[in-house]
Amino acid sequence: MTAEALPVPVRRRSRVRTLWVTIRAVLTRELRWRMRGRRAFAIATVFVLLLGLLVFGVHQVLYESALQSARDRFGEQADPMVAGAISGHAAVRIGQAIFGTLLATLTVLVLMIAPALTSGAVSSERERQTMELLVTTPISTLGMLIAKLIGSLAYVLLLILASVPLMSLVFAFGGVSPDDVVRAYLMVLAVAFGVGAIGLFLSTLIGRTQVATVVSYIIVFVLIVGSFALHSWMYLTSVDQQDRGNVRPHAPEMILWLNPVVADIDILCTAFPDVRGTCGYTEQILGLDRGVDTPRDAFWPRSAAAFVVLGCVLTVLATQLVSPSRRWRRRRPRVLAEASPADP
Amino acid sequence: MTAALRTRGLVKRYGSFEAVSGVDLEIGSAQIFGLVGPNGAGKTTTIRMLATSLTPTEGEAHICGVDVVHEPDVVRQVIGYMPDTFGVYDDIRVWEYLDFYAHCHGLGPAARRRVITDLLDLVDLTAKRDAYVQSLSRGMQQRLCLAHALVHDPQVLLLDEPASGLDPRARAELRELLRELRAMGKTIVISSHILPELEELCTGVAIIDRGRVLASGPIEAIEARFRRGSVMRAKVVGDGAAARAAAAFLTAEPEVVSVEVLADDRLEIGVSTDDEGTSALLFRTMSAGHRIASFAPVASDLEELFLQITAPTGDGSSDEDRSTIEGPTS
Numbered sequence: 001m002t003a004e005a006l007p008v009p010v011r012r013r014s015r016v017r018t019l020w021v022t023i024r025a026v027l028t029r030e031l032r033w034r035m036r037g038r039r040a041f042a043i044a045t046v047f048v049l050l051l052g053l054l055v056f057g058v059h060q061v062l063y064e065s066a067l068q069s070a071r072d073r074f075g076e077q078a079d080p081m082v083a084g085a086i087s088g089h090a091a092v093r094i095g096q097a098i099f100g101t102l103l104a105t106l107t108v109l110v111l112m113i114a115p116a117l118t119s120g121a122v123s124s125e126r127e128r129q130t131m132e133l134l135v136t137t138p139i140s141t142l143g144m145l146i147a148k149l150i151g152s153l154a155y156v157l158l159l160i161l162a163s164v165p166l167m168s169l170v171f172a173f174g175g176v177s178p179d180d181v182v183r184a185y186l187m188v189l190a191v192a193f194g195v196g197a198i199g200l201f202l203s204t205l206i207g208r209t210q211v212a213t214v215v216s217y218i219i220v221f222v223l224i225v226g227s228f229a230l231h232s233w234m235y236l237t238s239v240d241q242q243d244r245g246n247v248r249p250h251a252p253e254m255i256l257w258l259n260p261v262v263a264d265i266d267i268l269c270t271a272f273p274d275v276r277g278t279c280g281y282t283e284q285i286l287g288l289d290r291g292v293d294t295p296r297d298a299f300w301p302r303s304a305a306a307f308v309v310l311g312c313v314l315t316v317l318a319t320q321l322v323s324p325s326r327r328w329r330r331r332r333p334r335v336l337a338e339a340s341p342a343d344p
Numbered sequence: 345m346t347a348a349l350r351t352r353g354l355v356k357r358y359g360s361f362e363a364v365s366g367v368d369l370e371i372g373s374a375q376i377f378g379l380v381g382p383n384g385a386g387k388t389t390t391i392r393m394l395a396t397s398l399t400p401t402e403g404e405a406h407i408c409g410v411d412v413v414h415e416p417d418v419v420r421q422v423i424g425y426m427p428d429t430f431g432v433y434d435d436i437r438v439w440e441y442l443d444f445y446a447h448c449h450g451l452g453p454a455a456r457r458r459v460i461t462d463l464l465d466l467v468d469l470t471a472k473r474d475a476y477v478q479s480l481s482r483g484m485q486q487r488l489c490l491a492h493a494l495v496h497d498p499q500v501l502l503l504d505e506p507a508s509g510l511d512p513r514a515r516a517e518l519r520e521l522l523r524e525l526r527a528m529g530k531t532i533v534i535s536s537h538i539l540p541e542l543e544e545l546c547t548g549v550a551i552i553d554r555g556r557v558l559a560s561g562p563i564e565a566i567e568a569r570f571r572r573g574s575v576m577r578a579k580v581v582g583d584g585a586a587a588r589a590a591a592a593f594l595t596a597e598p599e600v601v602s603v604e605v606l607a608d609d610r611l612e613i614g615v616s617t618d619d620e621g622t623s624a625l626l627f628r629t630m631s632a633g634h635r636i637a638s639f640a641p642v643a644s645d646l647e648e649l650f651l652q653i654t655a656p657t658g659d660g661s662s663d664e665d666r667s668t669i670e671g672p673t674s
Contacts, residue, residue, distance in 0.1 A: 013450060018417075025447035029436065036435045129431035133492065136395045137448040138420040325399045325416060 015140065022143030023150075030151025040155065048162045051105060055166055058101050059094055066090030095173030100268050102167050103184045106160060107260050110192045111224075114156050115216035118199030120209040121148040122322060127209060135323040142319050145200060149315060153196045160188060180271045183297070187267060187304050191260040194307030195220060201314040204321040227259045253299070257306035266299040348373040348500055348531035349394065353403035356389050356555075363389045365555035366403065371533065371548070373499075376526050378542040379535040380650055381552035387535040388428055390552070391504045394533070395425040408499050421449070424493030428504040428535075432477040432485060438464070439473050441488060442495060449496035463491040466521070483514040490521070501525065503534045507541065519545055543646035553654045566649055575642040576622065578611040581635035587611060590634040599625050612642065 013021075034040065069090070122145075125131040134144070167184075170176040198219055202212040234251035256262045320327050347370050354367040364386040371377045379387045392398040394405055396416035405412040408422045433441065439460050446456040464470045467487040472480060480488065486509060493501060503522075507515045515538070522532055522545060536542050542549060543563060550560040559566045580587045587609040594603045594613055599621050601614035615622055626639050 018450075021450050022448065025444060028447065029433070029440070029444045032440060033433060033435050128433070129427075129429055130433060132392075132397050132427050133425070133430055133445070133489075134448075136397050136420055136423070136425045137445060138417050138450070139448045323397070325396050 013138075018138070019140045019143040019146075022139040023147045025139070026144050026147035027151050030147060031154060034151060034155060040158070044158055044162050047109075047159050048166070051102070051163055051166055054101060054105065055098050055169065058097050062090070062094045062097055066093075091173045092175030095170040095175040096268075096272050098173065099167070099170045099176045099180065099184070099271075102163060102170075103188070103264055103267065106163060106184075106188045107191060107264055109159060110156055110188055111195060111220055111260065113159075114153060114192050114196040115199040115220055116213055117155055118149060118152040118196040119203045119212040119216045121145075121152045121200050122203040122318070123207050123209045123212055124203075126207050131323070135326055141322050141326045142316065145204075145315050145318050145322070149193075149196055149200050149311075152200070153192055156192050156196070157189075160185070160192070176271070180267070183267050183271075183300065184264075187260070187263050187300055190304035190307040191263075193311040194258070195260075197311035197314040197318075201318045201321075204318040223258045224261055227255050228262070231255045253302075254306075256299075257303045258310065260303070260307075263300045263303035266303070270296045270298075347371065347406075348375070349377075349405075349407050349533065351390075351394070351403065351405040354390065354393060354400050354405055355402035356386075356393060356398060357401045362555055364393070364400075367550075367552070367555070367557050369550055369557065369560060371531060373531050374526055374529050375547045376522060376532045376534065376545055378546040378549040379533065379552060380539060380542060380549050380646065381535075382654060384554075385552045386555040387552055388504055389555075391425075391502050391533065391535060392427070395423060395427075395502050396420055397425070397427075421496065422499045424496070424498035424501045426489050426493045426501070426503045426506055428508070430489055432480075432488075434478055436477055437474050438469060438477055438480070438488060441477050442491060445492045446495040451496070459495055463494055466494070466524075467491045468517070482509045483511060486510055486514070487518075490518075494525075499529075499531060501530055501532045501534075503532065505535055505537070507536055507538055515541060539646045539650060549646065551650055551653050558653050559649075563646060563649075566653075574615060574622070576613045576615060576639060577642050578613060578639045579637040580609065580611060581637050584609045586634070590629065590636070593629060593632055593634060594625075597625055597628070 122131075125134060135141075167181055170181070171178070195216075199212065199216040202215050202219075203209065206212040206215065231251050234255070238250050349369065349371040351367055351369045354364055354369075355362065356364040367386070367390050369377075369390075379390065381387050389398065393400045394407065394412060396412060396419050400413060407419050410418045410422065412419050436444075442460045442463060443456050446459050451459060460473075461470075464473055467490060469480075469484060469487060469491070472484060477485070477488065486506060490503070490506060493503075507518055510518060519541060522534070526532060534542070534546070546563065548560070548562050549566070551558045551566070578590070580590045584605075587605055591603045591605050591611055594600050594611070599615050599617040601616050603614075604612045606612055615625065617625070626636065630636055
């Protein structure tokens, strides 16, 4: 018996529209799920309080140090107000220290939290047995992953946003320009995206949240310590190979592009060139020594770009791991032999 | 006739294991079609391939004329799928659950609000609109999952064991709901172990075992082709002696294969004839003076058919030897 195909009342939506609809739908659900209740805002409040305490501590240590210096110069009776006034340089140092502390804290926060949040984004759907319901709806796989990445990182973004008022304190002390702050936040956001994408990719690849989280942390550790060790080894080896010649030791800079610690050091040390010490040493060891005229925005933009590219590549690759039925394949619609246009 | 769903030579292999071995189905529109088979027969794998959750290794499948393998995105717009096992999101309310899936199907805010209200009414969960999904009972979650499959008004519903875990009342309500959906023009493919319910509900079935369709078509057509007898249970009026006398009479009848007197003096009679022969046997028994209070099959027709068709023949060639009733179900 032959059969006709049933007329199909389907709308073939454009891919862009499907992507947009998917991002909105999945992100709405993710945010409802993650931000419900008081927990999210309680943690954000505690985070800001702790960050405030840290900033206060840094301020107090440096202020006391500046005050002691003034007393050393002018005697025990030196007026604190006068002591502060005489050392505008000390205020600048406080501002720069707060800036450095906040940048380091935000970086550590991102490195600690982002993988944990994203490494369960897809695997938890499998563990909860909700994935099958999701993949049989006409959503865009890429849109789903983008929404999951944003939804998972929303918490980190909230905490980063919560740090902005504290960060603005640095302008009261001076020594830090607004574009330095923009640089710092751009770098932190790029690291959050890249590291979050690592967790997301592993979540789709491994399928078990706990294992994906552990592997994510191992990879983050390797990116920081491993890249530093490899670069240092290549740097030191290149010194030996120069046979005491005039050629300066060198190691490929790109090894460190995915090392957020080095990117932070670059931002701090190029922002405050007069603060040498650790900066000079680190720049030399890491091959970033660019002398007194260290160019700004040379290393960290490459590092940020590397994190963004890594995030994009891993997110796109993850689309191929969500479900075997959602992998890329050439579209080759086959229409039933009986379903010719002439059919009623 | 119009075919809402058709498969040809559908195969799914996992390494060397063949879960589905060339399933051919043709299901007309506005039908309720049952997939029947023992555990591990390949029912769920078949449904998952039709739902675009799995990609077939070989063969083709079309739903509403759209290729399942090559246009899964289009197929996902015309099917509603309810898997055998499913989970729910934590910390999400019932209306938000439906809102999410409706949003995934591209419905606008106004349409979503309307659909959610209508579906909650349809599956009788209006009172639970603001409850958290994880707080619902298993039966309520089943109904909610069915509602999720309907948010985009699909042409074809693929329901894998939708009645599992439901109490008798909920199962009866589900049957009514499915009939209502059929009346609305939906084609429903349903797999279930509860065969009497399928028999009552379905316009056609496919009996699947070890990845093959052993029989497919309207239940009456399968019965006419495969029926080799049945087991009847009779209650004889009187004491044990009356039961034994009736048993002795029945044993001598040509249609009777076996007679057993049960502990409660009821008789279990194996007959190798159709309904007409069984009726004649009952008439002769009562004409001979044996008073029969009840006379009914032990199992439903579908159960009986299922047991007969899937029973091993002993020569290991049962699947190959059985012919399949081809053809649509409407």
